[in-house]
Amino acid sequence: MSPLSNAGVFLVSTVFGLYILAIMLRLILQIVRADFYNPISQFIVKITNPPLKPLRRFIPGFAGIDMASVLVMLVLQMLEIFIISLMRNFPAPEILGLVIYALMELVSLGFYVFLFSIFILAILSWINPGQYNPISNLLHQVAEPVLRPARRLLPPMSGLDLSPLFAMVGLWLIKLLLLDPLSHWAKSLMYPASKVLIQ
DSSP: OOHHHHHHHHHHHHHHHHHHHHHHHHHHHHHTTOOTTSHHHHHHHHHHHHHHHHHTTTSOOBTTBOHHHHHHHHHHHHHHHHHHHHHTTOOOOOHHHHHHHHHHHHHHHHHHHHHHHHHHHHHHHHHSTTOOOHHHHHHHHHHHHHHHHHHHHSOOBTTBOOHHHHHHHHHHHHIIIIIHHHHHHHHHHHSTTTOOOOO
16 A cells, blocks of 8 residues: 555544544443533533434433434444555455454444553552542542452452453453454455455
8 A cells, every 4th residue: 555545544544533433432421321511421422413413303212321422433433444455455344244343343442441540540540549520530430340340350459449350351361252253244244255354
């Protein structure tokens, strides 16, 4: 690929990736019932409202999950993959593989949100323990559903809480053992003849 094509792929990945991340954060914040009035929450809601507000009139939620958010993320992720495939001169991806691969990418993104939330919380607890700010408060609310079962399995020992490390290792193992093989399989479905893989 030429430098111009690489720059184009980078821009497409960045623009789509950031907006998909914003919608993913909104969805996760809704699921964990995070503080809606937190300024970070308000910012995420404001930038994601344009596509989601109209869709919510027609797409109901399911089991506490905002299906409009899921649909918008899926469409954007599929569009990103399709555009990058064309920019890299790959053949047009098969629709079934494209849908499955896009879903795996979204699930992986959700895993990364939890991983980085736990990691940043652990760093903050060492650098500035007990200090309140909007970001740390939101990170606590996001990470708690993962840290709570980890604490049950590995309670604090001698005042040392190893549950964040335990939770991160568990999440990473799930990604390596389950999500990565499924993503690889989905890539093979997207390009069954040429076996071209999106990097």
